Amino acid sequence: YAQQQALAIVSNKTQEELQVEQEKRVKEAQDLELKLKIINESIPTRIYNTSSSSAGAGSGDFHMxxxxxxxxxxxxxxxxxxxxxxxxxxxxxxxxxxxxxxxxxxxxxxxxxxxxxxxxxxxxxxASGSAEPASNDGNDSSSDDDxxxxxxxx
Structure with a gap:
């Protein structure tokens, strides 16, 4: 519990936000796995000129x-x-x-x-008895909200 509390203090995130982030990371990992699977399946395995078991290395084998x-x-x-x-x-x-x-x-x-x-x-x-409160110099809360x-x- 103390570790979760310390984590919450450092990250300043709620439990729900942490849960959403965790789900997002899991979904991204699953998407990546799917992409890798598609890539591996779509890339053909290249088998070049293979020689028989009784054939020796020819002059072009090194270049191949x-x-x-x-x-x-x-x-x-x-x-x-x-x-x-x-x-x-x-x-x-x-x-x-x-x-x-x-x-x-x-x-x-x-x-x-x-x-x-x-x-x-x-x-x-x-407090000084002035009828007019603080002057409106553009720093009131309504201008901040708007x-x-x-x-x-x-």
Whole structure:
């Protein structure tokens, strides 16, 4: 239980969000397995000129071997490149999401600070007996609620 609580504190995610993420990862893994199965089934097994058990190596066998080996190495390189590219894409998406969450937290903190200052200013104006509360300088809560894209820029 303590480990789950510590995990929740670090990740700041609810149990439902963690469950959704886990299901998403499982679904992606299943999709990947399906794709790999389709790829493996669709790629033909290449059997080049095979020699009989009594035949010796001819003059062209080495060249055939080199050609087959080169084709296999190229296929392996393409698979590795695709894997690296996908991995980099996922890392980029994770970084982007984390950066957006941090910006949202900063924005919320700044908004709370502005609202707190406005409330303090309004109380001070009421306490001094002024009939007019804090001036409307564009930092009221309604403008924050109406313009979420502006709040992201603050």
């Amino acid at each position: 071997y080199r050609m087959v080996r080169k084709a296999e190495q190229e296929r392996q390189r393409r698979l590795d490149d695709a894997f690296v590219k996908e991995k980099e894409k996922l890392e980029y998406e994770d970084k982007k999401k984390k950066r957006e969450e941090e910006e949202a937290e900063k924005t919320a903190k700044r908004r709370a600070k502005r609202q707190k200052q406005k409330a303090k200013k309004g109380k001070k104006a009421k 313009k979420p894209e502006q709040a992201a820029l603050d």
